[in-house]
Amino acid sequence: MEYIFHIFVIAGIYAILSMSLNLTVGFTGLPVLGHAAFFCIGAYTSSILALKAGLTPWIGLMAGACTSAVLGAIIGYPSLRLKGDYLAFTTFGLGVIVYSVAKNWVTLTRGPVGLPGIPRFTIFEKEITEDFQNSILVWTFVLINMLLINRLVNSPFGRVLRSIREDEIASKTLGKNTSKYKLSVFVISAFFAGIAGSLYAHYTTFIDPSSFTMTESITVLLMVIFGGVGSVSGSVAGAVILVILPELLRFLGLPSSIAAPIRQMIYGLLLVILMLRRPEGIMGAYKFR
């Protein structure tokens, strides 16, 4: 039972990540390949504040989200001048930089050794230790994020984001300051990813740079595409399915040296099938471009 709730927690964290990535990639059409960077910043900020300053994880959560949002603004600003592949490479670079910093700034992050003993979330001074309680905590966040992001994308604000994805030049012609919109969506997306990072750190109680690699960014991107670009519930579904599916492999009793590569192959195969059969994703309405 604990195992099932653990999977739920992980799926919830990925759901927040893929929803936040969907804002940039799916709704605004900005190719972002380094989403794990924001996840990483959220996790490390929150953990370091808890370990070194003794702050409660709740403050760490907000601080992590805000630091990540600031990074979103810093990377978003120069990205305004970049389009398509160039933006993809820039955000890829961001992912690599943040990963290297986490790995090499040993005095702060302890580098590859990682940060153990991160405190768990507390409610009324009671530590949330059970996986069951944690899954409720995480899924509360998933629901809140879903509501917020849904409200955003269904507003006139969201409509402008979609117009940028469809044709930025036409959007400018209608008087939209598209740079401002792109910058704000970068910040919002980073903010939510930071929340996911903090939730992750205080759940696993141990983080090291290996959780925030390029593969992580790609996995989240896959969840967005799988669920459907421009669909909030699709992102949640994509995350849940892509977390649970490889877990089923465990029941086949394969040795882990085979199971891990098979997991990657399944992702690849699923993506190929999806692109051929349903390019807009399982719940999406738009084609990914």
Place this chain on the structure above:
Amino acid sequence: MSAEIVLSVNSLVKEFSGLRAVDNLSFEARQGTITALIGPNGSGKTTVIDLINGFLKPNRGRIVLQSMGRTYELAKLPPYKVARLGVARTFQNTRLFWQLTVMENMLLATRYDGKEGFFAALFQLGLIKELEKQNRRKAEKYLELAELTHKKDEIAQNLSHGQRKLLELARALATEAEVFLLDEPTAGIFPELKTKVNELLKSLKKDGKTILLIEHDMGMVTEIADNVVVLNYGRKIAEGTPEQIVKNTEVIAVYSGRGDVTCSR
């Protein structure tokens, strides 16, 4: 021709790595008139519109807009600011939001006055609902003018070529701009729709709007234009009423070597 000058272009020069696309061009567009910009392919007509609209910056020259009693220098402004001053445009190759519905395309053109932001989306729900209702009504009005009401929930991609052109025009109208820059609004659409577009432009003119029109169809130009500016290699070779232009020998010389003037592209 005593109406107020709304848009004036003065000694405009645009060079693309040595090529002079627009060469010392000056003309004026007056309120409530249609100014047609004609000329062979590659004569710089679209470049002129790109310059006015802010997508290109001129090397020299001024573009002055009179809007609500104030004077603006457009050459210094980014496209979205030009648009906010009341300058709408359409494109030669239609630029719609392809995967959005016809209605969404229209709503994006209507005014939200700062309520399209992130904070409004989260905290000003009531206000947004009210605006949305008003704008929807406005959008429906313009869709009806373009006879696209029955298509309002259709994805823009699913429209026919002619309907796309009409939607782009309707979307420009929904901005309720004062100046319209129209780049071949009737290119490649069939005659009945052309008449429709003609009527729309005439009614705009009656409402006191200023139109700058790129058009190859001389029949249409003579029918609706008040003033014609002829470009060749970026230079103005003639300007006058349509009657004067069709008799102008230089214009005839430029066109006679280049085949049928009325072809759409």
